[in-house]
Amino acid sequence: MKRPVEEVGRIFGDVGLGRFHLSLSVPVERGDYLTVVDELHGKVLCQLDDLRRKSDLDLEKAGALQPSEEATLHESMLGEARIVGYRDAQGLVKIPTIPFRPGAHVFRAEEPLIAEVLGLKHHTNSGAYVGLLRNHSLRVELDINQLVQRHVSVLAKTGGGKSYLLGVLIEELLRHKVTCVIIDPHGEYGSLRIPAEANGVHARFGVASQGFGKQIQEYSPDVSLNPTAKPLTFSLRNIDPRDLLVFMGLSNVKSFLAPLKQLIERVAAANPDYAVADLVRAAEAGEGAIAETMAERLEYVEQTKLLGPVGTSLNDLVKKGEATLINLRGVAPDVQELVVARIASTLFENRKKGKIPPLFLVIEEAHNFAPQQGSATCSRILKNIASEGRKFGLGLCAVTQRAARIDKSVLSQCNTQLILQVTNPLDLKAIAQSIEGLTPGMTEMIQSLPVGVALVTGGGYHTPLFCEVRPRATRHGGESVQIVAA
Ligand SMILES: Nc1ncnc2c1ncn2[C@@H]1O[C@H](COP(=O)(O)OP(=O)(O)OP(=O)(O)O)[C@@H](O)[C@H]1O
Ligand SMILES: [Mg+2]
Structure with a gap:
């Protein structure tokens, strides 16, 4: 077997079955993929989960240094890696059952191995292209059937890029003619009609600008404030x-x-x-x-x-292969809850009877509509959809800036999580508790993710991965308001 080219370090110390320590001879970033060649199974994919710089500069020596004096020291870079696995003859991901040998060479992983072990596929019929694997040019495509059948959550602090990423996801769903209903409390998603101004980033990600005007319809209880919408009546x-x-x-x-x-x-x-x-x-x-x-x-x-006397008809509200925006901008919170309750129950009942196509129901600001503490008029129906919707082809997507404040039974039913930067300790705890397979290193990394990088779990992948979100094909509608001109 050909050895990988770039050696980055050696395994040392006690070696476990899931993790090992390594000394690094070249700079490697936390989250980077590595390879160890195992005697029995060949190349095994690993991921750097933690990094530490060790030196012989102790407190006493550091204290004795003059302000302008450079320190002379011996230092080494130590890392801790987790083993992701290898594909066996049946194509299943396995982890070696014998620990790696101390002293074994560790290499930077090559893209074909990363793609094979993570299961990254290109341009599949059921793939939603959300971005590139961080620091690589490999496409991350989420399995649309998994998304709709097994629910999605999008979690990040305010301004973390949730609505932007959701816009990317909806563009992909519309490309695949998946029916969507989007509860849009701020009226942000009308911009899905407008093509984005393409730039160099679009070229790097292979994204062309495109508007989805023909597949978007918008309803609002308040058409005087939201003139692009048709009136929503009950x-x-x-x-x-x-x-x-x-x-x-x-x-x-x-x-x-x-x-x-x-x-x-x-x-x-x-x-x-x-x-x-x-x-x-x-x-x-x-x-x-x-x-x-x-x-x-x-x-x-x-x-x-x-x-x-007659409400908006269901046939008008839900159109196959189109996205319906329920624009609630300017609507009082309790009325918003009622509107969501009525729409969600109508969709669920009619989906059960097969009167409407399978669809994806997106709830922005979901902590307001299915709160952990207290109750909203629509809490119960949203919990029902989270637990039973999958049987009837009604997928739920809960978007929230407060993972700690959304109903836990809803959050734990979401099998695909798209997590952007989260810093609040309570929200981090809620995320760590509801998601399997997060390492302590990943939980730490979530706190410092730059805008535009998401941690993806589920979506057809067996292990969490970091994804650089692709640019929008349409204009983003949730731009921050400038208070003072730059
Ligand atoms: N992937 C990305 N690429 C480039 N810019 C982005 C990306 N994601 C977010 N942004 C920018 O960051 C800002 C905040 O993003 P967004 O509106 O999606 O945040 P949010 O998490 O929905 O915030 P809020 O909780 O306030 O609704 C926007 O101005 C957007 O242009
Ligand atoms: Mg938002």
Whole structure:
């Protein structure tokens, strides 16, 4: 067998089955791939997980140095590597069952071996191209069937690049004609219609700019604020009085539920095709503070135009191979929750009956819609989709800046995680607890990931890998707002 070319160091000390220490003779970065040639199995892929610079400069000698004096010292670079494995004759990834020999040569891994052991494939029919393996020119493609069947989470601190990466993912899904519904609380995803201005980075990643205008439709409960959207309405008759109270912004259920029920019954008896305006008139005709408040709040509901005699039809809302944006910009948080609850339950029920195509439901700011503490109107349906959606071809993608604040049963059901920089210790702990196969070195690396580098776990891969996210083919809609001109 041909030996790999670039030797980087030697194994030393006690050698374990999963990890080993090595002394390094050339600079290698944490996360880089290495190879050891094993007597029984040939080239085995390893990854540098930790690095340490050791020297004979102790505290006493350092303290005795003059301010301008250079230190004379002996130093060595030590590393700790984890064994990723080799492919056996059946193509399965295995880890040697006998530890490597101390003193064995360690080489920089060559790309064909990395691609073979990690299982990186190019231009597959079901692959979503999200970027290149960090420090390599190997494509990272996520298996779309895995994404939709087994759910996805996108986790990073604010400004970490979640929406950018999600934009990349949606571009890929649209290219593969996968139906998507995107809950878009900030109205960021309309820019998927607009091609990006291509630059040198696009060329390096082999990405051409492209707009997806023909495959994007947008709905919003507030079309005056979001004029590119079509109005999203729900059928008034299908609304439960309790939910109507939420639309009215009334949290005092005890005082208002019974009078509202009576009001609806009265109006419906006179006119079965009643509209919100009829409820307003009836409330105005009533007497007392309760009737007055109801009239005022119903008038507000009428202005939102969210409830009509007939709601937006399912056939309009979900179109095969297209992405529907539910733009919630400017909509009150409790109304947002209700909108998400109604849309998620409609999608789930109709997916169960096979009335709509398999689809990918994206929830941005998911910690608000399925919180770990407290509850949102839509928590329960989102938890149901997380646990049962896969049986019915309803994939969930939860995007959040607070891994610690999202419902853990939702987070743990996501089998593909796309993690960008996270620094909050509570969020890191939640991530480490919900993801298998993260090494302590990887958890440390998550804290200092540069913008545009993601740790990918799942998605068809047996081991976590670092991916440089490809540039967007479309314009990114979530640019940070400049407060002071640069
Ligand atoms: N892969 C990338 N390549 C180049 N720029 C990027 C990349 N990812 C993110 N950015 C830039 O970083 C900024 C923040 O990204 P993004 O809007 O995706 O963050 P976010 O995690 O969604 O933040 P928030 O939590 O506030 O929604 C954007 O201005 C974007 O242009
Ligand atoms: Mg965002």
